[in-house]
Structures are given as C-alpha cells and as structure tokens.
Amino acid sequence: MKLDSDQKRVELHVHLDGAIRHETIxxxxxxxxxxxxGDGSFEALSKALTVTEPKDLANFLKPFGIYIQALKSLExxxxxxxxxxxxxxxNKVAYAEARYSPHNFLPEHQKEVSKLSGLKQVVEAxxxxxxxxxxxxxxxxxxxxxxxxxxxxxDDVLKLAQIFKGEGxxxxxxxxxxDLGYNxxxxxxxxxxxxxxxxxxKCGIHRTLHAGESxxxxxxxxALQVFHAERIGHGYHTLEDENLFQNCLRDRVHFETCPHSSxxxxxxxxxxxxxxxxxxxxxxxxxxxxxxxxxxxxxKWVDSDYQLLEEWGLNAxxxxxxxxxxxxxxFLPQNEKAELLEVIKKLWT
Ligand SMILES: [Zn+2]
Numbered sequence: 001m002k003l004d005s006d007q008k009r010v011e012l013h014v015h016l017d018g019a020i021r022h023e024t025i026x027x028x029x030x031x032x033x034x035x036x037x038g039d040g041s042f043e044a045l046s047k048a049l050t051v052t053e054p055k056d057l058a059n060f061l062k063p064f065g066i067y068i069q070a071l072k073s074l075e076x077x078x079x080x081x082x083x084x085x086x087x088x089x090x091n092k093v094a095y096a097e098a099r100y101s102p103h104n105f106l107p108e109h110q111k112e113v114s115k116l117s118g119l120k121q122v123v124e125a126x127x128x129x130x131x132x133x134x135x136x137x138x139x140x141x142x143x144x145x146x147x148x149x150x151x152x153x154x155d156d157v158l159k160l161a162q163i164f165k166g167e168g169x170x171x172x173x174x175x176x177x178x179d180l181g182y183n184x185x186x187x188x189x190x191x192x193x194x195x196x197x198x199x200x201x202k203c204g205i206h207r208t209l210h211a212g213e214s215x216x217x218x219x220x221x222x223a224l225q226v227f228h229a230e231r232i233g234h235g236y237h238t239l240e241d242e243n244l245f246q247n248c249l250r251d252r253v254h255f256e257t258c259p260h261s262s263x264x265x266x267x268x269x270x271x272x273x274x275x276x277x278x279x280x281x282x283x284x285x286x287x288x289x290x291x292x293x294x295x296x297x298x299x300k301w302v303d304s305d306y307q308l309l310e311e312w313g314l315n316a317x318x319x320x321x322x323x324x325x326x327x328x329x330x331f332l333p334q335n336e337k338a339e340l341l342e343v344i345k346k347l348w349t
Contacts, residue, residue: 007138008092009091009092010095011289012208012256012326013234013291014302018294018296022046029067031070049066050298052264054266063296072107075125076105078126078132080129081130082133085133087295089139092303096142099144099146103156123169142331144172144173144331145171147172148176152192154174165205170206170331171331173209173210174210175210175233197228208232209229217244220248221241234255234256234267236267237277239277257288260298260304279313288322288325289326289329290326324344324348328341
C-alpha cells in the first residue's frame with residue numbers, strides 16, 4: 001500500500017451508489033439526456049441531491065430517484081468506482097469496503113437478455129475501477145454486494161459473491177425496503193433471505209446487515225440470531241434493550257455507525273438531553289467504527305463525520321480505537337487484514 005502519512009482511516013459502511021460526486025451525476029444525467037431538476041443547472045441538481053433537514057429514511061432515500069437511471073452502464077460503474085478511490089484519499093482513508101446494489105448499475109437491455117451475466121459485468125467493471133483507483137490514488141477498496149429483503153436481489157448477490165470471492169468481493173449486505181419508518185409488523189422474516197444468509201455462512205462469505213437504524217432492537221437481535229450477521233449496519237436502537245446491548249458488548253458485536261446519516265434519516269432524534277448512541281458506544285468501549293453511509297445525499301464525505309463526532313466530544317483516542325475496530329472487523333482475508341492492521345498501527349502511533 002502506498003499511502004500518505006495521515007491516511008489511516010478504515011471505512012466499512014459506505015454505499016458506492018450513494019457516494020458519487022455531484023459533478024459526475026450532472027455529467028452522466030446530461031449524457032443520458034435525463035431531465036434535470038429545477039432550472040437544469042448544476043447548482044439546482046446539487047441542491048436537489050442533498051438532504052439537509054432530518055426527517056425519515058424514506059425522505060433521505062428520495063434523491064436516489066433523481067439519478068439512479070444515469071448509473072446504468074458499465075462505463076458509469078467503472079467511473080464512479082475509480083473516482084470513489086480519489087475521494088477516499090482526500091478523506092484520509094487507507095481501506096474501504098464499499099457496498100452497492102449491482103442491480104443499480106445494470107444496463108436496462110441486460111435485464112432481459114441475461115441478468116446474471118449482466119450483473120457479473122457490473123461487478124467486474126466496479127472492481128476494475130477500484131483497481132485503477134488503488135494504483136493511482138493509494139487506498140485499497142473492496143466490494144460488499146447489497147441486496148434488498150423481499151426480492152430476488154438477495155439471491156443474485158449471493159451468487160455473485162460466490163463467483164467473485166477472493167476477487168474483490170468480500171461480503172454481502174441486505175437492506176430492507178420495508179424498513180421505511182419504524183413499523184415492526186411490516187418487516188417480515190423473509191425465508192428466502194434467511195436461506196441466502198445461511199448459504200453465505202456455509203460458503204465462508206462474510207455478512208453484514210442493516211438493522212436497528214429506523215427499526216428497533218428486535219431487528220438487531222434478529223440480524224444476529226436469525227441471519228447470523230457478523231456486523232450490524234447502524235444498530236443505534238440496540239440501546240433500547242439494555243440486555244441486548246450488554247450481550248453485544250460481551251460478544252464484541254461490531255456496529256458500523258454513520259453520524260451524519262443517523263441524524264438525517266431520523267434514525268436518531270437528538271432532543272437536547274439524550275446522548276447520541278455513538279457517544280454511549282464510545283463511553284462503553286463498544287466495538288464500533290465510523291462511516292459516511294451516503295456522501296452524495298449528505299453532501300459531505302467521511303471526514304465531516306469525524307468533525308461532527310469531535311463536536312460531540314469524541315477524541316483522538318476514540319478515533320484510534322474505532323479505526324482498529326474497523327480493521328479488525330473488516331472482511332479481508334486474514335493475511336490482508338494483518339497487513340492492514342500493521343499499516344494502521346504504524347500510522348496511529
Ligand atoms: Zn447503509
């Protein structure tokens with residue numbers, strides 16, 4: 001790894017399909033002759049893409065609808081992957097696991113012809129982008145493939161993770177489409193998704209899972225006990241069940257926390273008195289790391305999440321710990337993880 005001396009962060013929870021420069025989206029939308037918001041200017045697009053007021057997850061996810069069609073080509077896929085690496089360097093990141101739904105990049109015509117071979121080409125294009133990015137900018141980036149609970153995409157990402165295991169893909173993730181607002185009855189235990197996670201476990205494919213973001217602690221419990229997730233995406237609401245939280249501390253369950261996103265999605269509501277769950281994680285020496293989630297929508301990359309945490313009172317020691325946690329919890333093969341830990345150790349002393 002050729003890295004700058006201050007490049008010592010590890011980011012584990014960032015959606016590549018939500019980590020695209022506004023300039024690139026503008027360019028791709030114009031190339032695709034797509035309708036731009038407002039007066040069609042870059043400024044109007046940038047404003048439409050950025051969520052600045054906390055509301056709920058559904059509101060937070062809305063801007064994806066503006067540009068997702070512009071991503072549906074292999075060129076776009078490789079380009080955003082390559083540019084992502086440059087952004088990681090600017091944000092002092094040495095290693096990132098970028099997750100994405102390959103379906104978001106699948107060219108329309110491929111859906112009909114051969115979906116799996118189209119999806120394979122998407123993963124190859126993104127891996128190519130990361131490789132070129134690593135050569136030009138330094139940081140190492142691997143892929144986590146993300147499916148949605150309740151449709152066949154989880155099956156697809158499992159197949160792809162099996163095909164590309166050891167070749168740039170390190171794990172799978174699942175987000176829950178139903179998880180729009182906290183309504184536990186709506187979040188169904190989907191047998192197909194459970195089977196996929198079980199199969200992944202058998203094949204040695206690493207697994208993370210979005211849980212306890214807008215959903216309650218029972219979602220975290222379910223992620224751990226039913227899906228056997230190795231890491232929890234967000235997990236803030238774990239704290240509503242003290243027993244569960246104590247068990248997570250004991251078992252060193254890793255929480256991928258995303259400060260700005262936690263506020264803007266309405267997952268965490270700060271009412272002036274309550275401590276943010278990340279502060280509690282830090283105070284209790286929970287196993288957590290710091291990520292950005294969706295820089296495109298937040299309008300800021302992970303560096304600003306560190307700044308926010310600093311404002312909340314976290315210090316250099318907390319950041320050091322969080323980055324060691326992240327490296328330890330990464331889905332890299334053992335030898336590469338040891339190498340990453342060496343790098344991190346040198347840079348944080
Ligand atoms: Zn996420």
